[in-house]
Amino acid sequence: MAVMSCRSMVTYKGGGRMALRACGLFGAREMGSVAASMETLVQQGWRVGEEGGGGRRVVVVERQEEGGGGRGVQWVFLGCPGVGKGTYASRLAKLLQVPHIAMGDLVRQELSQTSSMAKQLATLMSQGQLLPDDIIIRLLSKRLENNMASSQSGFILDGFPRTVHQAEMLEEVADIDLVVNLKLREDALIAKCLGRRICSQCGGNFNLARLEMEESNSAPRIFMPPLLPPPSCASKMTTRADDTEEVVRTRLRIYYEESKPVEDFYRGHGKLLDFEVSGGIPETWPRLLAALHVDEKHTNHDNSHKMAA
Numbered sequence: 001m002a003v004m005s006c007r008s009m010v011t012y013k014g015g016g017r018m019a020l021r022a023c024g025l026f027g028a029r030e031m032g033s034v035a036a037s038m039e040t041l042v043q044q045g046w047r048v049g050e051e052g053g054g055g056r057r058v059v060v061v062e063r064q065e066e067g068g069g070g071r072g073v074q075w076v077f078l079g080c081p082g083v084g085k086g087t088y089a090s091r092l093a094k095l096l097q098v099p100h101i102a103m104g105d106l107v108r109q110e111l112s113q114t115s116s117m118a119k120q121l122a123t124l125m126s127q128g129q130l131l132p133d134d135i136i137i138r139l140l141s142k143r144l145e146n147n148m149a150s151s152q153s154g155f156i157l158d159g160f161p162r163t164v165h166q167a168e169m170l171e172e173v174a175d176i177d178l179v180v181n182l183k184l185r186e187d188a189l190i191a192k193c194l195g196r197r198i199c200s201q202c203g204g205n206f207n208l209a210r211l212e213m214e215e216s217n218s219a220p221r222i223f224m225p226p227l228l229p230p231p232s233c234a235s236k237m238t239t240r241a242d243d244t245e246e247v248v249r250t251r252l253r254i255y256y257e258e259s260k261p262v263e264d265f266y267r268g269h270g271k272l273l274d275f276e277v278s279g280g281i282p283e284t285w286p287r288l289l290a291a292l293h294v295d296e297k298h299t300n301h302d303n304s305h306k307m308a309a
Helices: 028-043 085-096 103-111 116-126 133-149 164-173 186-194 245-268 281-291
Strands: 003-008 017-026 047-051 058-062 074-079 100-102 155-158 178-183 196-199 205-207 211-213 222-224 272-276
Touching: 074 085, 074 245, 085 100, 085 155, 085 281, 100 103, 103 116, 103 133, 116 133, 133 155, 133 164, 164 245, 178 245, 186 196, 186 211, 186 222, 186 245, 245 272, 272 281
Parallel strands: 074 155, 074 178, 100 155, 178 272
Antiparallel strands: 003 017, 017 058, 047 058, 196 205, 211 222
């Protein structure tokens, strides 16, 4: 029988509630690690039971949390390359005290291991192949399972899913509350990507572009000051090899073609929030918090409500 991947299930009374759903993503080899995780959960005071029928088994683990608080938010951040998904997702995750999960980081973390999956990933990447959806979901499920074992029930997912198929698979392993779709006018995106710089010594990310664009047709006015490096980094600036105008335009075209069906998928589920970026972090951050109805003093103890666009 197939073993389970993580799935969180929302409750508003009685504290956090999570489940491992038998969705066929894991084989018998992973059974031992799942069993060990379940034993750890029991030791931590979680109640373990089963739900479901019709041949679909769901193992549920449940715990009453102090103060009756529910699980943390489970949000997705989407947006084209260069829009700032990672920046805003990581800041928000820190504010809400939930993990920030970037798929690129998960892949790099797995590659640093000696697991069979790491070898499979290395082979695929060396051949220049895209990672299959089932492997990506397995990586994410593994991370969510680890979160659950450490009593972390929320997350902010950055840059995933990218296709409707991935979105449908994500529904099997998580109960997404809200999908924040960051938007930025294309001429600003291109200028922003071309202005990106990385310090070869400290790895810091900077941007030399100063964007000041007037409102045009349906495109909003944009003002973004540059994010300049400190003097110690100024002489060590490097650019990404793929940050050329031709490559950036190609990446944007591919993104637009792939993203619209995903946006429509979540819009149809009432979960999509379109948010227009019109300035730098100092101008955009307060607007984003207001759009999400999040207070700057927000803590994990009061972020259990479910939000929808």
